[in-house]
Amino acid sequence: MLETFETAAVYHQGHERGLSAEQARPMIDSALRESAARAKAAIASLAASVAGRCRLERAALLAGSGRPLPPLEAVLRSHPLVHAAEGEMYRDAVGRACEALGLSLLRLPAKELHERAATTLGMKETALRARLAAMGKKAGRPWGSEQRECALAAWVAAVAT
Numbered sequence: 001m002l003e004t005f006e007t008a009a010v011y012h013q014g015h016e017r018g019l020s021a022e023q024a025r026p027m028i029d030s031a032l033r034e035s036a037a038r039a040k041a042a043i044a045s046l047a048a049s050v051a052g053r054c055r056l057e058r059a060a061l062l063a064g065s066g067r068p069l070p071p072l073e074a075v076l077r078s079h080p081l082v083h084a085a086e087g088e089m090y091r092d093a094v095g096r097a098c099e100a101l102g103l104s105l106l107r108l109p110a111k112e113l114h115e116r117a118a119t120t121l122g123m124k125e126t127a128l129r130a131r132l133a134a135m136g137k138k139a140g141r142p143w144g145s146e147q148r149e150c151a152l153a154a155w156v157a158a159v160a161t
Contacts, residue, residue, distance in 0.1 A: 039097035
């Protein structure tokens, strides 16, 4: 959502520069606000582009591990936690954008996606995987794990109540 490493990888910047939480917080908050604004504009544009054919009402967001991050000071001292925090920040930005646009937002833990989909859709996992493979053949490339997971999350959100 942000275009350069310096503006997008704000936790990395704080980590690499050895910033304190107090020093890094304004940079992180600014990146979150800008990312949410850009996500909102992109989602609104998507909704407008399909307005004559359908209405965008729901969104699905694949959540990370679900474990809470430690305090910012600890995140800034750990390269793996920097990656986790940036992932959370961008998921939060997309979630805020969806909610600001009035979309019903379904947050799905990524590790539970297939199990949740099988239950919600009333399908066995083997049938579900076969259906996803067929969708991929019809959709064409790219159809990697990210595309499959996003399609599956959207499918779950479309039928979830």
